[in-house]
Amino acid sequence: MSETTLQTNFLNLKNNLPQQVELVAVSKTHPVTAIQEVYDCGQRKFGENRVQELTEKQPELPNDIQWHLIGHLQTNKVKYIAPFISLIESVDSEKLLREIDRQAEKYNRQIDVLLQIKIADEDAKTGMETEDALEILKHYDTGEFPHVKIKGFMGMATFTENQEQLRKEFLFLNDFYNSLKEKYHFEILSMGMSSDYELAVECGSTSVRVGSAIFGHRN
Ligand SMILES: *Cc1c(COP(=O)(O)O)cnc(C)c1O
Secondary structure, rough: OOOOOOHHHHHEEEEEEEEOEEEEEHHHHHHHHHHHHOOOOOEEEEEEEOHHHHHHHHHHHOOEEEEEEEOOOOOHHOOOOOOOOOEEEEOHHHHHHHHHHHHHHHHHOOOOEEEEOOOOOOOOOOOHHHHHHHHHHHHOOOOOOOOEEEEEEEEEEOOOOOOHHHHHHHHHHHHHHHHHHHOOOOOOEEEOOOOOHHHHHHOOEEEEEHHHHHHOOOO
């Protein structure tokens, strides 16, 4: 069978990434048929930013997909994804972490998460300050959240083409990550999207979240 355009896009991108860098295919707004095409090329990690969209798609697709939640998560919606989510990348408050811990216990599992750190200039790109993350890690140290595992950090850079600014933001988060990596056995630094993933990888990203460069533009 010949490759579809989508599959060609995906394979080109995949070949362009260093092997040790994880790729999360961001499938938000795209139909399950498109996700299946990329799945058929071997991709297993997919990212969605809305709970409702994710819970609609998840049952229609293969069970071995590792779903990442990458958008702002409301506390009252954690319960809908707790049974199956592979990684919640967008933890932006201790209150949310507490609810994830509570729901994970209910489902008798541990849920992997990233703390989302604000690195952009813009207010719209949410996330916590590094001080907030340190405070959460202090409580995590005391065993307060036994049903979550903090695997590292996620960051979204400013929407700009200014490479120096992007580099500064990525390196800032990379430094913060490295300062805590050994103590917490961190494994994931999630930085970089379609427009900036190459620079993010140069700056230490271990996991990129790429949507439009694979699936095409969103409406
Ligand atoms: C949509 C989204 C992406 C992917 O963006 P593209 O520019 O389409 O690659 C990555 N991360 C987050 C948090 C997103 O919401």
